[in-house]
Amino acid sequence: MPTDPSLPSLDDIRTNLxxxxxxxxxxxxxxxxxxxxxxxxxxxxxxxxxxxIDLKNRCLDTAVVANVIDKMVFAGDxxxxxxxxxxxxxxxxxxxxxxxxxxxxxxxxxxRILPLADMIxxxxxxxxxxxxxxxxAEQEVLERFFKLPPNRREKLxxxxxxxxxxxxxxxxxxxxxxxxxxxxxxSNERADRIRDRLGFSSLDSGKLxxxxxxxxxxxxxxxxxxxxDSHFGSVYYLSTDAADDWGLTCCLNPLHDGLRERxxxxxxxxxxxxxxxxLVGEITCVPIPNPGHLxxxxxxxxxx
Amino acid sequence: xxxxxxxxxxxRHMQGLDDSQLAYSLRIYxxxxxxxxxxxxxxxxxxxxxxELFNRCDTTLQxxxxxxxxxxxxxxxxxxxxxxxxxxxxxxxxxxxxxxxQTKERLRxxxxxxxxxxxxxxxxxxxxxxxLATSSYDSDDEWVDFMLSVLPKRSxxxxxxxxxxxxxxxxxxxxxxxxxxxxxxxxxxEDVAFSQSLGYFLRLxxxxxxxxxxxxxxxxxxxRTQRPVDEIWIIVLKIEEIVExxxxxxxxxxxxxxxxxxxxxxxxxxxxxxxxxxxxxxAFDKLLEVPEKDWQNIRLTSPGIRGAFTFRKRHIIExxxxxxxxxxxxxxxxxxxxxxxxxxxxxxxAG
Numbered sequence: 001m002p003t004d005p006s007l008p009s010l011d012d013i014r015t016n017l018x019x020x021x022x023x024x025x026x027x028x029x030x031x032x033x034x035x036x037x038x039x040x041x042x043x044x045x046x047x048x049x050x051x052x053i054d055l056k057n058r059c060l061d062t063a064v065v066a067n068v069i070d071k072m073v074f075a076g077d078x079x080x081x082x083x084x085x086x087x088x089x090x091x092x093x094x095x096x097x098x099x100x101x102x103x104x105x106x107x108x109x110x111x112r113i114l115p116l117a118d119m120i121x122x123x124x125x126x127x128x129x130x131x132x133x134x135x136x137a138e139q140e141v142l143e144r145f146f147k148l149p150p151n152r153r154e155k156l157x158x159x160x161x162x163x164x165x166x167x168x169x170x171x172x173x174x175x176x177x178x179x180x181x182x183x184x185x186x187s188n189e190r191a192d193r194i195r196d197r198l199g200f201s202s203l204d205s206g207k208l209x210x211x212x213x214x215x216x217x218x219x220x221x222x223x224x225x226x227x228x229d230s231h232f233g234s235v236y237y238l239s240t241d242a243a244d245d246w247g248l249t250c251c252l253n254p255l256h257d258g259l260r261e262r263x264x265x266x267x268x269x270x271x272x273x274x275x276x277x278x279l280v281g282e283i284t285c286v287p288i289p290n291p292g293h294l295x296x297x298x299x300x301x302x303x304x
Numbered sequence: 305x306x307x308x309x310x311x312x313x314x315x316r317h318m319q320g321l322d323d324s325q326l327a328y329s330l331r332i333y334x335x336x337x338x339x340x341x342x343x344x345x346x347x348x349x350x351x352x353x354x355x356e357l358f359n360r361c362d363t364t365l366q367x368x369x370x371x372x373x374x375x376x377x378x379x380x381x382x383x384x385x386x387x388x389x390x391x392x393x394x395x396x397x398x399x400x401x402x403x404x405x406q407t408k409e410r411l412r413x414x415x416x417x418x419x420x421x422x423x424x425x426x427x428x429x430x431x432x433x434x435x436l437a438t439s440s441y442d443s444d445d446e447w448v449d450f451m452l453s454v455l456p457k458r459s460x461x462x463x464x465x466x467x468x469x470x471x472x473x474x475x476x477x478x479x480x481x482x483x484x485x486x487x488x489x490x491x492x493x494e495d496v497a498f499s500q501s502l503g504y505f506l507r508l509x510x511x512x513x514x515x516x517x518x519x520x521x522x523x524x525x526x527x528r529t530q531r532p533v534d535e536i537w538i539i540v541l542k543i544e545e546i547v548e549x550x551x552x553x554x555x556x557x558x559x560x561x562x563x564x565x566x567x568x569x570x571x572x573x574x575x576x577x578x579x580x581x582x583x584x585x586x587a588f589d590k591l592l593e594v595p596e597k598d599w600q601n602i603r604l605t606s607p608g609i610r611g612a613f614t615f616r617k618r619h620i621i622e623x624x625x626x627x628x629x630x631x632x633x634x635x636x637x638x639x640x641x642x643x644x645x646x647x648x649x650x651x652x653x654a655g
Binding site: 132 | 311338346347348349350396397401426427437466467497505511
């Protein structure tokens with residue numbers, strides 16, 4: 001994987017991560033073996049850098065990370081998988097561990113971006129009893145929530161419970177930054193651009209929607225994300241400097257920056273009519289994930 | 305493959321597997337999140353991922369997946385701890401996408417037998433999910449008859465009533481209104497989740513078939529309904545309540561139906577007047593949704609009725625001041641029931 005010569009090498013990162021964690025690790029042989037394998041995997045290298053960023057910047061407690069490594073089941077291969085399998089199975093202890101604690105949102109509102117199909121799966125399928133995973137379900141939601149005259153459109157208050165799915169956290173971005181960074185784009189260009197800037201690397205078709213949260217949202221505490229809030233499938237997740245009180249996504253396209261991100265607990269009680277769902281647009285182009293760009297961006301953040 | 309894989313890689317990989325390997329890989333993925341031995345790079349839930357994958361396969365591979373998928377359903381064993389609700393949830397979801405005749409028959413058999421009536425996964429009632437999955441298949445008269453006549457009699461109907469309405473809507477359009485009286489009878493419209501969902505379905509039905517057809521069909525359903533009088537009254541009251549709660553935007557257009565409710569109500573009163581006192585009294589108790597012995601100090605949820613209680617051996621029903629309609633409707637009961645020692649009184653309570 002090509003890297004910029006001015007950036008730290010992966011070997012340096014590995015060594016530094018080893019140094020940061022060594023005093024908290026119980027099973028040293030397992031840890032070193034795991035690091036050796038991790039550094040050979042494409043996205044394992046990114047995980048290695050992310051952990052280094054989180055620990056170097058004092059965003060995560062070394063004991064919490066060491067605990068994951070000590071307790072995960074590692075059989076000598078699939079190092080990244082072993083790490084995230086433990087994270088996914090122990091979300092109560094791995095999520096929301098950023099040492100800055102809960103964040104406050106001022107003069108802005110949160111937006112959650114997700115594919116329409118996910119919107120249906122998590123929020124609408126149960127209350128509306130939609131036929132699962134079908135074209136008909138998508139068409140009905142498009143019609144009822146977006147195409148009816150405004151006074152007859154359905155509202156999100158109908159969502160009285162939310163399906164939590166495999167991850168018990170919700171990722172949100174800043175509406176003001178999102179709006180300003182996509183101003184002037186057509187809806188489909190906007191969908192492609194947002195997909196890229198949020199690093200949704202496995203999303204190459206379908207419609208994107210956004211849930212705009214109420215101002216002064218306080219239904220759940222929200223945090224700057226760390227490596228331990230991410231999961232195996234989220235290959236474009238990158239950690240950030242502690243100086244900022246937002247996370248920063250990595251854009252799939254090297255020409256653009258990422259977008260702000262935070263993560264909040266999945267909250268009880270569903271949504272209300274104060275939450276608003278709007279259609280972003282249709283994804284029209286296949287993303288071209290660029291692992292070289294991803295690792296370079298990670299190393300840049302590690303060196304800052 | 306190693307390290308991890310995404311949809312296109314997996315499709316290529318699947319083409320090289322025989323049917324038993326394919327079945328094993330699908331099963332392991334749905335249970336554990338790795339495809340055989342290969343973890344999968346995706347942000348999607350497992351059922352969503354397999355649906356995406358299926359939609360992108362060529363027809364030959366799709367046909368093999370259909371065959372293998374119906375085998376997975378056939379071998380699902382609810383007594384095996386490993387065949388857990390999460391796995392059944394994924395199978396039920398995918399049954400709407402990976403469709404074949406054997407799958408349809410298996411789903412129907414499970415629903416008929418009530419095999420998973422009490423199963424839940426997260427917020428999902430799995431019997432409802434199975435019913436919804438069947439709505440992606442052709443329906444025949446025998447199945448519709450089962451949905452309309454057998455399902456509502458089951459004790460578990462409350463959990464699957466909305467799914468049954470949706471499934472009938474998907475397959476038979478406005479005919480789904482035939483099940484509405486049963487849905488209303490078991491419903492608690494104070495339950496916001498239930499009434500909002502039902503309200504959504506009714507708005508959907510009205511918008512799709514137009515309000516005139518909706519009223520005409522609903523009136524026909526009510527006119528052919530043969531039920532005890534207390535059930536008729538409850539259905540009438542609950543229709544009025546759901547209109548008030550959820551169909552305000554259509555209320556003016558629903559006046560033919562609302563007018564007809566009075567006819568249905570009065571027809572039931574005539575029937576009720578012919579009942580001997582014990583049965584008449586029992587019917588009235590049922591209308592109030594509470595047996596006589598429990599009347600004391602009970603607050604009721606029926607629209608317009610604040611409470612019912614005994615006071616100095618007199619049964620008193622308290623109605624809201626503004627609800628003159630309820631008052632008028634209750635009057636015939638008190639005129640007709642003649643218990644010398646326990647006369648019934650009706651009061652219009654303040655405020």
